[in-house]
Amino acid sequence: MNQITKEMRDLARELLASGEVKGLIGWTKGSRWYLTPPLFITRPEEAEQLYFDQFAVNNLTGLLLDYRYGDDKIALFVKGCDSRGIVRLLQDHQIKREKVLVIGVPCMGMSDKKAVTDPRQPVELPLLDKCLECRYPNPVIADRLIGGALVSGEPSEPKGLTASEAAKRGVGSKQADRFAQVKAIEAMSADEKYAFWQAQHEKCLRCYACRNICPACNCRECIFESDKKGWVNKSATPTDNAFFAVTRAMHVAGRCVECGECERVCPMDIPIMALNRKVIQDINELFGESDAGTDLDGKMPLGLFKNDDPEEFM
Amino acid sequence: MQRLKAFPKAKLTAVLEMMIQKATVWVPSMIAGVSRFAPYRPGTDIQMGTNTAISPKEALFPSTEKIYKFSAYGIDGDFEPVDPSVGPQILFGLRSCDMQGILCLDDVFLTRGYVDDFYGSKREATTLITLGCVTPGADCFCASMGVNPAEHDASDAQMYDLGDAYGIIARSVKGEALVKDLMAAGLLSDTDKSQGPTADFVLKVDSEGITEKLQQMFDHPLWDELSRKCLNCGTCAYLCPTCHCFDIAEKKRNQHCGVKIKCWDTCMFSEYALMAGGHNPRPSKKERVRQRFMHKLRYFPERYGKLQCTGCGRCIAKCPVNLEITDVIKLAGEAKSDG
Known part of the structure; x- marks a missing residue:
């Protein structure tokens, strides 16, 4: 068992035994070596099931939405990218600060299970692109820290017990490529762009995995759950799917915390982050550079009016 | 006993080209980075090696389908039915798990006193060709659910993976017509080979009881x-x-x-x-x-x-x-x- 896992279990046991929290969300080892899915526990003896390794990729913060109307205090573990989801939920007034206990963990970078060739044979796998592009490997907010993790609200190098491992694995080594896909699509002609997105939107099943894992998708009732307004319906045609994709991207505009979970969970491999990043790039150009979900007290560019805001369309 | 007929894997496109003369042939394909069954056209990126990421049910039960058109002006209402039928089609290279899946859909849409025309008409027009599975994927566990990966007896024709060739036998009138066409086109020859055993499954579960x-x-x-x-x-x-x-x-x-x-x-x-x-x-x-x-x-x-x-x-x-x-x-x- 690795040191982070040990600290995780010790702290979880303590928090649940003392009654400080009613439930705790972490990760556990899955059915195969390359799976470390989410786990929700309520009893101290269940702490033994917790586990952390380079496959604990799930951002757990969206699961807090299940408890937003309850009175129970819930603890959860966050990596750097996940922690921005906590800020998102707090800024959107979805959770109360005193009802969540945030435990920061250091991150060694998450491996890409799509690269698995033999499900029986553990091997070193390449990092997920989102980890290569990572700028916030350390939690931006935390009440407790394990594994030597350090809180940092600014882009930073990986810290804590796994710092050297993270550096060796290449966490953040492709930060400069963060907008590479956006630039590539922008370079296409209008017809090429249309063909590209049409092929992507044709695939969409409308399963809403992207929406349901997203900490920024926190509406009590999503417009796509109701066809009463007559704007949208369940039909999965390229046009309706494009309408969903663009609506979703615009609705998380300025609020997307770039955890990349939407794209990771898409069963059809639609490059959802390309759309999110395009919006982020535009916001950066229009309102100055900012990173959503990194500063709890900061104002979001689209949630703030300034007299010198650009008004190109007026 | 009659010997197994087979065609070399290298002749796969020739076989498909022949089949599309008479029917739409859904084959496992790579479309915009995702494997799924799609109508074969020359140049289709065919993926016979592993099962598709998307199930073939969309050939019989599309994700979105029109039922009827309507108009209503005051008390004047009008309906215009939409014909749900399709021309002859072949589902080519179905794995046993997906063949079993179609039997489940048959139960729902065709039995217990009601036939769903949207499903039924497509099912009627479809010839199912299964393919024996010798290398289960990382997430496969059909054998644990009582399905035989090597073959499925409910299809119209069964193909076997013989390494460098596909063996084929007919199991129904539709299947016989198809094999006859392949014979007539000179695409099949006798073989002594047989399909090897299916590799061990990574995932297993006891579903008994x-x-x-x-x-x-x-x-x-x-x-x-x-x-x-x-x-x-x-x-x-x-x-x-x-x-x-x-x-x-x-x-x-x-x-x-x-x-x-x-x-x-x-x-x-x-x-x-x-x-x-x-x-x-x-x-x-x-x-x-x-x-x-x-x-x-x-x-x-x-x-x-x-x-x-x-x-x-x-x-x-x-x-x-x-x-x-x-x-x-x-x-x-x-x-x-x-x-």
Whole structure:
């Protein structure tokens, strides 16, 4: 068992035994070596099931939405990218600060299970692109820290017990490529762009995995759950799917915390982050550079009016 | 005994080119980075090696389908039916799990006193050609669900993987016609080879007695625990070869006319069981997750005498939180019944 896992279990046991929290969300080892899915526990003896390794990729913060109307205090573990989801939920007034206990963990970078060739044979796998592009490997907010993790609200190098491992694995080594896909699509002609997105939107099943894992998708009732307004319906045609994709991207505009979970969970491999990043790039150009979900007290560019805001369309 | 007929794998496109003269041929293909069954055209990127990421049910049960057109001006209303039928089509290279999935869909749409024309007309027009599976994928567990990966006797024709060739035998009148055409085109020859054994499965689960066990587990706390991590997305259901729920909606052109459509729906969605008046009998994740697994492993077997999971493993491969039906079967099997 690795040191982070040990600290995780010790702290979880303590928090649940003392009654400080009613439930705790972490990760556990899955059915195969390359799976470390989410786990929700309520009893101290269940702490033994917790586990952390380079496959604990799930951002757990969206699961807090299940408890937003309850009175129970819930603890959860966050990596750097996940922690921005906590800020998102707090800024959107979805959770109360005193009802969540945030435990920061250091991150060694998450491996890409799509690269698995033999499900029986553990091997070193390449990092997920989102980890290569990572700028916030350390939690931006935390009440407790394990594994030597350090809180940092600014882009930073990986810290804590796994710092050297993270550096060796290449966490953040492709930060400069963060907008590479956006630039590539922008370079296409209008017809090429249309063909590209049409092929992507044709695939969409409308399963809403992207929406349901997203900490920024926190509406009590999503417009796509109701066809009463007559704007949208369940039909999965390229046009309706494009309408969903663009609506979703615009609705998380300025609020997307770039955890990349939407794209990771898409069963059809639609490059959802390309759309999110395009919006982020535009916001950066229009309102100055900012990173959503990194500063709890900061104002979001689209949630703030300034007299010198650009008004190109007026 | 008659010898097995076969064609070399190198002649696959020739075989498909011949077949598309008479029918639309759905083949496992790579489309925009995702493998799925799609109508074959010259140049199609064919993927015979592993099963498709998307189940072939969309050939018989499309995700969105028009039901009828309507118009209403005051008290004058008019309906215009939409013909749901398709021309002759072949589903080529189905794995046993997906063939079994079609048998489940047959039960739902064609039996118990009502034939769904949208499904039935397509099913009638379809010839099913199965392909023996010798290398199960990482998430496959069909053998645990009583499905034989090597062959399936419900198809119209069965193909066998002979290494550098595909063996083929006819199992029905439709299948015989097809094999006859291939013979006439000189594409088949006799072979002494036979398909090798199917490799061992990574995933295995003992599903014996699961239906009876679940009959005593409706109020079991297991559902609470299992559902905690579920996102209630529709990935599992939409990739599943047997999930068959649909919703009826309308697309209005204006306030007077439009089209009624049926489109895939899933018990995972919060609004799925929502009733007029606002009551929801499945208000939380617990009830929805329970419904999904109860339907597959208990209600469906009770009604149709077969499990509604064929072990294709697609839900396991793509579940964002790894809520795996094999784990559910295992945990339910080990749980203390609440009855």
